[in-house]
Amino acid sequence: MTQYGRGQGSEPWHPEDPLYGDGGWEGQQAQQPSYDGRPQHHPQQPQYGDWGHGPQGAYDQTQQSYPQQYEQQHAQYSGQGQQEYQGGWNTGTQGQPQVPYPADPLDPYGNQAGAHGADQADFYGTPDAYPPPEPPARRRDEPGDRPEETGWDPGPDQGEQAFFAGEDAEDEADGGPDERAAHGDRRGRGGKGAKGKGGKKSRNGFACLVVVLVLGGGVGGVGYFGYQFYQDRFGAAPDYIGEGTQRTVTVTIAGGASGYTIGQELKKADVVKSVDAFVTAQANNPDGDKIQAGVYVLNTQMSAANAVALMLDPKSRNNLVIAEGKRNAAIYELIDERLEVDEGTTAEVAKTEWKNLGLPGWAMNHEGVRDPLEGFLYPSSYPVAKGQKPEDVLREMVAQANEQYEKIGLEEQAKGLGLEGPWQLLTVASLVQAEGKTHDDFRKMAEVVYNRLKPTNTETNQKLQFDSTFNYLKGQSNIHVSESEINSNTDAYNTYYHRGLPPGPIGNPGEEALSAALDPTDDGWIYFVATDGVSKTEFARTHDEFLELKDKFNASAGN
Known part of the structure; x- marks a missing residue:
């Protein structure tokens, strides 16, 4: 072979x-x-x-x-x-x-x-x-196998990288660069690889365009973020100019809110342009840390500095202000008016929900109490606006009272004053607040209460004989109460009839009245008379001195 x-x-x-x-x-x-x-x-x-x-x-x-x-x-x-x-x-x-x-x-x-x-x-x-x-x-290839010449010139891009030459998945399927070289003739003459005159050259232009766009976008992105970086660290915070527009908005600031939190609320309402601008303006204002909780009426688009200044002005606040000594019945009416609800709504909530509003244990379950919340709607300024629920407003007031009573040690100091507990101490403070005409009277008034409660009191036999308690049970404020009227009423709040303290507070005492109840004078005061019937209160140690003061009162009243 x-x-x-x-x-x-x-x-x-x-x-x-x-x-x-x-x-x-x-x-x-x-x-x-x-x-x-x-x-x-x-x-x-x-x-x-x-x-x-x-x-x-x-x-x-x-x-x-x-x-x-x-x-x-x-x-x-x-x-x-x-x-x-x-x-x-x-x-x-x-x-x-x-x-x-x-x-x-x-x-x-x-x-x-x-x-x-x-x-x-x-x-x-x-x-x-x-x-x-x-x-x-x-x-x-045999001569008969070759396709007809098309005259198409592949151009200089045949040797470029696949990305720039428009190579795609079909090119890779041909078997790599060696086989592409072997088939180069057919692809260049209208075979599979040729897609007309605009085939690869069109992809070349598109690929270059993509590269330009990517590079251009990258440069633009670097520039933008560089500017943002500079602004964040060295540039001034965005801020409006001037005192703002004529349009006003209502902004509620909660108690204890930080400058950043206040700035967020103001920005949300379009009062200031940025939170940082407000924080900076507040820090630059010497009284900036004195902004209080409340409901503020402010212009929109104000400069941050003007916003801080206006919030420090009491005229801008639209809070519900609870005065010292105000009774709960009057406060309920104020809340109804501010919330724009039917009259009596808040009083009904207080009557049915008082156990769920945050009262301390020592304030619960006292006999004969007309309103368990009396004494716990602490005098202060509260942000109350339409849309809130009455129970939420009452709960905030009770929380404020609890905070103040814990601060002064109401529960710990009651026994040192001969009282049964903080409930009685709060009741004494409410009496001091109701009967005192000026703040200078409070400590003397507190001493009168304690002296009359003593078992050794032979002047009044432990009867307080306060008109304020009788007016509370009657829901009135009358300084002219007849002896026949007070002697015939047997209600527990009538201190002309009953000895000792009334069942509970008769109003909401403020800080000074509370302090006076904790620190009374020691001058032997046991009587007092509002000699001008308005603001002047005079005190006496004996019954004879009391009668002189009474005559003085009658003379001023035209009796």
Whole structure:
């Protein structure tokens, strides 16, 4: 048999060719499957080199002349009679039975018929089986296979990177740069790769545009964030100018709010332009930390400095102000008016919900009390506006009272004054607040109360005899009360009739009245008379002194 030699103009096969090594016939033989994990044994199986003669690896040395090879092989396999190919495979062409291999004792499939039996056609005998096809990279186009020339010039961008040359996933599917080089002719002449004159060049322009936009956006972004960084650290906070517009808004500031919190509320209402501007203006104002809780009426779009100044002006506040000594009945009416609800709404809430409004334990369950909340609607300024619930307003007032009573130690100091507890001390303070005409009177008035409560009191026999308690039970404020009227009324709040303190407070005492109840004078005062009937109160130690003061009062009143 003729050994394959070099064909005319042939070149040695390169080791990277797909039919060499693992990709060629030698690789295919090396990859024969095994059964049960053991290699398959075929006695006298040949090594394939030049198809019958010569050493294995002849493909590495020569390139076959395929027409001559085909004729020799075809003559070998198609002759009459059974011919064994160097002890190798017999393809069983033209109906000849296949010569089986001897059974291998270690091969569990040795005595079974092959997957391709003797009756199966020999596909190696067909004209298309040999010679084996060349690798795509080594094929040469026949003249008739070439597409018509289109005259399209791929231009200088054929060697650029895929990103700029418009290469996409279809290019990658062609098999890499080597195969693209092999097919470059077809792609340049209207084949798959050519998409008209605007194909790759259009993508080139679009890609460059994208790059320009990205770079331009990056520069712009750096500039913007750089400006923001500078403004945040060195620039002045945004602020309005002047005293604002003619449009006013109502802003509610809660107690204990920080400058930043106040600034947030003002910015939300468009009073100031930024929170930082307000915080800065408040810090620059010497009285900036004196802004109180309340409801403020302010102009929109004011400069932060003007907003701070206006909030420090009491005229800007629209709070509900609870005066010292005011009774609960009057406060309920004020709350109804501010909330714009029906008259009596807040009083009804107080009557039904008083246990749920935050009263301390020592203020609960006292007999004969007309209003358990009396004395706990602490005199102060409260932000009350339409839309709030009455119970929320009352709860805030009670919380304010609790805070003040804890601050002065009301519960701890009651026993030192001979009282049963803080409830009685609060009641004393309410009496001092109701009967004292001026703040200078409060400590003397407190002493009068304590002296009359003493068991040793023989002047009044432990009766307080205060008009204020009788007026409370009557819901009035009358300084002219007849003796017949007060002597006939047996209500527990009538201190002309009953000894000792009334069942509970008769109003809401302020800070000075509370302080006076904790620190009374020690001058022996036991009587007092408002000699002018308005603001002047005079005190006496004995009954005779009291009668003189009474005459003085009658003279001023025209009696």
